[in-house]
Amino acid sequence: MSVLSAARASQTSDALIRIVRPAFVTGAIVWAVAIVAATWIASQPHPASVAYAAAFVVYGLAAWICHQRPERSFYMFGTQMPVCARCAGIYFGAAGGAIAWALRPSRSPLLTRRARVILIAAAAPTAATLMFEWTTGIMPSNGVRALAGAAVGVATAWIVNQAEVN
Numbered sequence: 001m002s003v004l005s006a007a008r009a010s011q012t013s014d015a016l017i018r019i020v021r022p023a024f025v026t027g028a029i030v031w032a033v034a035i036v037a038a039t040w041i042a043s044q045p046h047p048a049s050v051a052y053a054a055a056f057v058v059y060g061l062a063a064w065i066c067h068q069r070p071e072r073s074f075y076m077f078g079t080q081m082p083v084c085a086r087c088a089g090i091y092f093g094a095a096g097g098a099i100a101w102a103l104r105p106s107r108s109p110l111l112t113r114r115a116r117v118i119l120i121a122a123a124a125p126t127a128a129t130l131m132f133e134w135t136t137g138i139m140p141s142n143g144v145r146a147l148a149g150a151a152v153g154v155a156t157a158w159i160v161n162q163a164e165v166n
Contacts, residue, residue: 021161025098028157032095035082043077058082074142075153086126089146095155100154101161115159122155 005024038058041051062082072084125148129140140148148164 018062024157024160025102028091028094028098032091035062035088035091036076039076039079041083043079062087072139072142072145073102074146084145084151086129086145087140089149090153090156094147094157095153096150097154097157101158115162118155119152119159122151125151 020134034054035058038055041047041055042059044051047055059068059082066083066087066164068080068082072086073080074085074132082092125164129145129148132140
């Protein structure tokens, strides 16, 4: 690879990072807000057509990625959220992790090995809740499931934002 093509590749990588990172942070925050807003809209007796359509889209998108089982979901405003407690924890954790990443003072890259260790450690509580449920038949509380998911969300947001394009 010539010096010129290496420089162009580096510029392309830098440009991609400048677009993807803010988009990820914004997307994580918007989705967390959207699932709360959709729950509120769904709780209203006669929401406006546009608001109802927006809530319908959020619940529909959430159905693609979450089982939405009522007994495993939080209720806000007297209405079931579009995602289960674990997914809510992941999404709120990702939004919090993305905000924390954006506000952090240190901008050093995260090494791949360290990122793997962080993600495995963050996934351990979720794995533990799943194993507990599968082996005992007892479902952990929604709060426990959400906290376990939040660890995954925070770690994932941090790792995605820290990634270096090679």
